[in-house]
Amino acid sequence: MKKILITGGAGFVGHHCVEHFLKNTDWKVVVLDSLNYAGNLNRITDSEYFDAKRVGFIWHDLCSPISKTTRDMIGDLDYMIHFAAESHVDKSLEDSIPFVKSNVLGTANLMEYLKNFQPHCRTVVFSTDEVFGPAPQGVYYKEDDRFKPSNPYSAAKAGEEMIAYSFAHAFGLPVFVVRSMNIIGERQHPEKFLPKVIRSIIDDKKITLHGLGEADLSSRCWIHARNVADGIVFLLDKGQSGEFYHIVGEERSVLEIANWVSQAVRGKNLDESRIEWLDYHKARPGHDKRYALSGQKMAAMGWEPPVNLEESVKKTVDWTLKNPVWLNL
Numbered sequence: 001m002k003k004i005l006i007t008g009g010a011g012f013v014g015h016h017c018v019e020h021f022l023k024n025t026d027w028k029v030v031v032l033d034s035l036n037y038a039g040n041l042n043r044i045t046d047s048e049y050f051d052a053k054r055v056g057f058i059w060h061d062l063c064s065p066i067s068k069t070t071r072d073m074i075g076d077l078d079y080m081i082h083f084a085a086e087s088h089v090d091k092s093l094e095d096s097i098p099f100v101k102s103n104v105l106g107t108a109n110l111m112e113y114l115k116n117f118q119p120h121c122r123t124v125v126f127s128t129d130e131v132f133g134p135a136p137q138g139v140y141y142k143e144d145d146r147f148k149p150s151n152p153y154s155a156a157k158a159g160e161e162m163i164a165y166s167f168a169h170a171f172g173l174p175v176f177v178v179r180s181m182n183i184i185g186e187r188q189h190p191e192k193f194l195p196k197v198i199r200s201i202i203d204d205k206k207i208t209l210h211g212l213g214e215a216d217l218s219s220r221c222w223i224h225a226r227n228v229a230d231g232i233v234f235l236l237d238k239g240q241s242g243e244f245y246h247i248v249g250e251e252r253s254v255l256e257i258a259n260w261v262s263q264a265v266r267g268k269n270l271d272e273s274r275i276e277w278l279d280y281h282k283a284r285p286g287h288d289k290r291y292a293l294s295g296q297k298m299a300a301m302g303w304e305p306p307v308n309l310e311e312s313v314k315k316t317v318d319w320t321l322k323n324p325v326w327l328n329l
């Protein structure tokens with residue numbers, strides 16, 4: 001039976017990957033996580049596919065090297081997906097140090113472990129469109145475009161990527177970098193956009209959108225975590241050492257997403273009086289108006305997201321309405 005290690009598997013994106021492997025393979029899944037404020041093991045056990053015989057959990061903070069005891073607990077690996085990271089932009093603007101520690105030093109500790117003990121483990125290092133900084137209208141960054149991270153979170157992710165690339169290049173490790181964009185899905189931390197909008201609509205509260213009105217909206221590319229997991233499985237087979245890949249969803253403004261949520265909860269679009277516009281530069285220095293990635297490379301390799309965005313948003317909202325405990329963490 002094959003074995004995969006998922007770092008950050010108790011986090012939002014990581015737990016969807018854990019679920020994907022439990023559902024679609026017979027592999028053993030080992031989760032390594034330090035359980036910071038965003039990590040929650042209930043995400044894993046809450047899944048209908050959870051099987052205690054196939055899932056192992058190891059508490060470890062990647063800011064420290066992986067010890068012999070931890071190595072023995074992990075055992076031999078076929079695959080690894082590295083999600084563990086400090087992930088919240090606002091928190092990185094308050095204090096960058098935990099971001100540099102977890103994302104850069106943490107990745108270096110993981111690469112040292114691979115180099116010395118698991119040199120054949122095919123490994124995905126998971127990163128973000130934010131490493132490129134803001135994208136002007138019409139620009140979709142390609143895999144080898146130049147970095148211009150504009151906040152400490154994305155700068156630390158750029159550092160993480162470069163550490164991973166250097167180990168692939170210098171030691172021939174089968175490590176490659178996968179970037180994606182705003183990810184949505186079930187059991188997301190309530191600090192993130194989609195759960196916040198769902199909560200506000202249920203509570204009849206105003207919704208804060210970044211922009212100065214409909215003509216000047218913040219826009220993002222969005223994708224469901226299950227689509228991300230599907231793309232990663234594709235790449236675990238086809239990805240090449242030292243390469244970069246983009247798993248890309250659909251570009252939509254924050255207003256379109258909020259309207260879809262409102263349709264799913266209330267059966268109608270948002271009332272204008274319920275929207276509060278915020279100048280994103282003044283309100284959130286270090287936040288960019290638009291991010292965008294090109295998905296041409298993966299499309300040419302034969303991959304596209306299995307489920308479209310509008311349906312993904314609707315499914316996520318419907319599920320969250322039935323499982324409101326996940327809005328109250």
Ligand SMILES: NC(=O)c1ccc[n+]([C@@H]2O[C@H](COP(=O)([O-])OP(=O)(O)OC[C@H]3O[C@@H](n4cnc5c(N)ncnc54)[C@H](O)[C@@H]3O)[C@@H](O)[C@H]2O)c1
Nearest residue numbers: 008010011012013034035036038039061062084085087183
């Ligand atoms: N959520 C998104 O929209 C998105 C988009 C693109 C890329 N990403 C990347 O995907 C990954 C996962 O994002 P997420 O939204 O699930 O984040 P998250 O904050 O929900 O989960 C991160 C997990 O990593 C763990 N972790 C943090 N520091 C650690 C450390 N030092 N050692 C061990 N574990 C540690 C946390 O406990 C948590 O369980 C991150 O690398 C993030 O940069 C996320």
